[in-house]
Amino acid sequence: MSYSLAKVDQIIDGYGADKEALIQILLDIQHEFRWLSREILLHTADRLGLPMNHLYNVTTFYKHFSLIPQGRHAVAVCVGTACHVRGATQLLDRVSQGLKLSPDETSADEKFSLKTVSCLGCCALGPVMVIDGKYMSNPTSNEIAEIVEECE
Amino acid sequence: MMSKLTSVSALEALRKDILSRRDPEKTKLSVCSGTGCRAYDSDKVIDALKAGLLHHGLNEKIDVVTTGCHGFCELGPVMVIYPDGTSYFKIKPDDVDEIIETVDQGKVVDRLLYVDQGGNVQAKEDDIPFYKYQNRVVFGNNHFIDPENIEDYLALDGYHAMATCLNSLSPEEVLETVKKANLRGRGGGGFPAGQKWEATRNAPGDVKYVIVNADEGDPGAYMDRSILEGNPHSVLEGMLIGAYAIGAHKGFIYIRQEYPLAVEHLNRAILQMEELGLLGENILGTGFNFEISVHRGAGAFVSGESSALMSSIEGKVGEPRPKYIRTSISGVHGCPSDLNNVETWANVPIIFNRGVDWFTSIGTEGSKGTKIFSLVGKVNNTGLVEVPMGISLHDIIFKIGGGIRDGKKFKAVQTGGPSGGVIPEDMLDLPVDFDALTMVGSMMGSGGMIVMDEETCMVDVAKYFLEFLADESCGKCVPCREGITQMLHLLKMICSGEGQPEDLVLLEEVAAMTKECSLCALGQSAPNPVLSSLKYFRAEYEAHVNDKCCPAHVCKDLVTYHIDPAKCKGCGKCLKNCPVGAISGEKKEPHVIDLEKCTKCDTCFLVCPPKFRAVTKLSGNQTLPVSKPEET
Numbered sequence: 174m175s176y177s178l179a180k181v182d183q184i185i186d187g188y189g190a191d192k193e194a195l196i197q198i199l200l201d202i203q204h205e206f207r208w209l210s211r212e213i214l215l216h217t218a219d220r221l222g223l224p225m226n227h228l229y230n231v232t233t234f235y236k237h238f239s240l241i242p243q244g245r246h247a248v249a250v251c252v253g254t255a256c257h258v259r260g261a262t263q264l265l266d267r268v269s270q271g272l273k274l275s276p277d278e279t280s281a282d283e284k285f286s287l288k289t290v291s292c293l294g295c296c297a298l299g300p301v302m303v304i305d306g307k308y309m310s311n312p313t314s315n316e317i318a319e320i321v322e323e324c325e
Numbered sequence: 326m327m328s329k330l331t332s333v334s335a336l337e338a339l340r341k342d343i344l345s346r347r348d349p350e351k352t353k354l355s356v357c358s359g360t361g362c363r364a365y366d367s368d369k370v371i372d373a374l375k376a377g378l379l380h381h382g383l384n385e386k387i388d389v390v391t392t393g394c395h396g397f398c399e400l401g402p403v404m405v406i407y408p409d410g411t412s413y414f415k416i417k418p419d420d421v422d423e424i425i426e427t428v429d430q431g432k433v434v435d436r437l438l439y440v441d442q443g444g445n446v447q448a449k450e451d452d453i454p455f456y457k458y459q460n461r462v463v464f465g466n467n468h469f470i471d472p473e474n475i476e477d478y479l480a481l482d483g484y485h486a487m488a489t490c491l492n493s494l495s496p497e498e499v500l501e502t503v504k505k506a507n508l509r510g511r512g513g514g515g516f517p518a519g520q521k522w523e524a525t526r527n528a529p530g531d532v533k534y535v536i537v538n539a540d541e542g543d544p545g546a547y548m549d550r551s552i553l554e555g556n557p558h559s560v561l562e563g564m565l566i567g568a569y570a571i572g573a574h575k576g577f578i579y580i581r582q583e584y585p586l587a588v589e590h591l592n593r594a595i596l597q598m599e600e601l602g603l604l605g606e607n608i609l610g611t612g613f614n615f616e617i618s619v620h621r622g623a624g625a626f627v628s629g630e631s632s633a634l635m636s637s638i639e640g641k642v643g644e645p646r647p648k649y650i651r652t653s654i655s656g657v658h659g660c661p662s663d664l665n666n667v668e669t670w671a672n673v674p675i676i677f678n679r680g681v682d683w684f685t686s687i688g689t690e691g692s693k694g695t696k697i698f699s700l701v702g703k704v705n706n707t708g709l710v711e712v713p714m715g716i717s718l719h720d721i722i723f724k725i726g727g728g729i730r731d732g733k734k735f736k737a738v739q740t741g742g743p744s745g746g747v748i749p750e751d752m753l754d755l756p757v758d759f760d761a762l763t764m765v766g767s768m769m770g771s772g773g774m775i776v777m778d779e780e781t782c783m784v785d786v787a788k789y790f791l792e793f794l795a796d797e798s799c800g801k802c803v804p805c806r807e808g809i810t811q812m813l814h815l816l817k818m819i820c821s822g823e824g825q826p827e828d829l830v831l832l833e834e835v836a837a838m839t840k841e842c843s844l845c846a847l848g849q850s851a852p853n854p855v856l857s858s859l860k861y862f863r864a865e866y867e868a869h870v871n872d873k874c875c876p877a878h879v880c881k882d883l884v885t886y887h888i889d890p891a892k893c894k895g896c897g898k899c900l901k902n903c904p905v906g907a908i909s910g911e912k913k914e915p916h917v918i919d920l921e922k923c924t925k926c927d928t929c930f931l932v933c934p935p936k937f938r939a940v941t942k943l944s945g946n947q948t949l950p951v952s953k954p955e956e957t
Contacts, residue, residue: 196620296398
C-alpha cells in the first residue's frame, strides 16, 4: 500500500502538485494501477488541496477513469460508425458471450475487462476487437473462445 | 544533440546543411507505421527491412523511413519506394527479402503491386486511382517524414513560414494573409480562422492563449490523429504563426489520451523544438517567446466543444457554458483564447509557403483549400483521403473509393459524424463545400465520411448516433439531456417493432425542440442524423413501423435467421460455430436453426461458405423462397 502512495506522490510531484493538472495526474495514476482506488483518490485530494467531491465529479465525468479494478487483459470492441455499419453490434454480442461479461464489466477473478471504444482508426479491419493490443478483424465465436483460452 | 538556433539565418544554414547531407536520388523505402498499418504488423515489416538491409550490406545504400499514415489503410502495411514511386501493399515480413533483392536489382515484386477492381495493375503510387484524384497538400508530406526526426521536416521547408512571419511580417500582416486565404475551421463548424484570430487579438487583456483542438471525438474520423502522428511539426508551426499574429505566448494542445502514439510524437516534437530554440524565449532571435503545454483528454466527446475544452484544460469537468461571451474574449482562465482544429493549424504554414493566391485557387467560392476525410464503411478503398474542396461526393466514393464493396448497391453517405446527416444517392453530385453540405441537412464536420450500402439500416444508424450522443451528453441542459433520451427511446421502439405511425411525428417534434433549445452544438446538432434520415429515407422508417420489417435486415428484433435447404450442403460449419447450439442437422443434409435457441449473433451468417450462402435473414412478411424441410 505504501508503495502505491509513494508512486502516487511521485506522479503528483511530477506536476508540481498543481491543482489544474488534476486530470493529467489522474490519467497517470490510472495508467500505473489500471484503476483509481478510494484510498488513492483521498490521498490525491489531500495532496492537491481539493475536496473529494471534485475528484468524484471529474472521475465520473470522463470515461477513461475507472473506480473499480480492471482486468489483467483488456478487451475492447470498436463501436465507431464504420465498425457499426459493418456489424459491430453482433461482434460485441459474440465477445460478451465469449467472455461472459457485459461492456464495462470486469470478471470476478479480474482476468478480463470488456470495454467499447469509438473508432480506433483502423476502419479497414472493421468490425474490430482488440485484446491486449492485438487487433482482430471480425472474429467468430470460436476464434474468440480460442484467444480467451490462451490468456493466463 | 543540436545546438540552439539564434537567428533565422542559422535556421536556413541548418536546413542547407541537412539538405547537403541528403541525396534525393538515394533509394528510400517509406513504410507506413500509422495506427492502421501497425494493426497489420507494419512494425515487424520495418524491423525485418532494417535487419535484411544490414544482412545484405545495403544499409548504406538504401534508407528505410518509418513514417506516419499514408492514407490507404485498406491495403496496409503500405510502402512506397523513392525516388521512382513504386508502391507495395499488404506487405508481410516474409516478403521483405524479395523486396530488398529486387530493389537492389531495379526490379519489381509483381504480387505486391496494386490491382484495381477491374484487374489492372498499377505500379506507381501516382497512377493508383485512390491517390490520383486526391490533392494531398496537408497530408502528402507524411510519406517523407519520420515524425520522430525534426530534420525530415526541416528538409521540407519546415519552420520556414514561421521564420518569415516572425522576422519579416508584422502580426497584422500575418493576420491579413490568413483572412485573405479565407481559411475556414476544419473541425466542423467552418468558422473563418482569420476572424477568430482577429477577435482574440483585439480582445482586451495582456495574456492570451492559442489552443490546438485534437479532441477528435467523431466515432469514424481519424485524420487529426494521423496528422499529429505523421507530421506533428506542421501543426506546431501553424500554432506558432497564429500565436504571433494574436499576441499569445502560451499555447495548449488538447489531445485525446486514446491516441497514445500521437501524444508521444507530439511530445517528442516539442522537445526537439526546444532543443533547437524554436520554442521558448526569444525564438530565432526575433524577440518572440512561446511555450506549449500538452493536455490529454480523459474521454468525453462534449469536451471537444470550445468552452468545455477550456474548462477541461483548467482541470475541471469539461462541460460547455453559455457563450454570451465568446471564448475568444474569455477562455482559459478568463483570458482571450483562440481555438482551432489540428487540420486548420496544419494548413497555416502551407498558406505562407505557397501563397494566398495558390491556396485560394483550390476549392469553391466559399470553401478554399483541401479537406481530409476518413472514407470508411462499405466502400472498397477505405482510408484517409485529402481532396480539393468542390470535388463531388460521387468522385470521392466511386473514383477514389473504388465504389461499394462486394458489388452491393450504394444507399447513403454520412458526413459530419453525430452532428451531421445522411445524403442519399440522388445528391451525390453535391460538391464538398461547407455551405452546400449544411444546406442539405448534413455538415462537413471534422471529416468522417461513412459509406452505407443496401445492407445498412438507416433507422439503426440514427439510433446508433443517438446512443452515442445520449452517452456523451453532459446533462447540463434539459433540452439536450431529455431530448436525446426521448428520441432514442422512440427509435428503440421503432427498431424493436413496437413503433407506432404517430411516433414519427413525435420524433420530428422532439428533434425540433432539441435543435432549437440546447445549450451547445452537441445538442443543437444531435437531431441531424434523425431528421436527415427521416427526410430522405422515410419509407424505411415506415416499413419498421407499419410492416415490422427492417428492409436491410439489421434490426435484431425484426430479423430471423434461416437456412435455405435448397442451398445448404450440410458442411457443418455453422453447426460447429454456433455458440448456443441452435443448429442441428446430419452431415451432408440441410441444417436447421432452432429459432427458440437462436441469439441472432450472426455467426452462422458469417461462417457459411460464400459458395453456398445458405444462411438467410428474413424480416417482416418475407418468407424463404422454398418450404422448410421436415424436421426429424
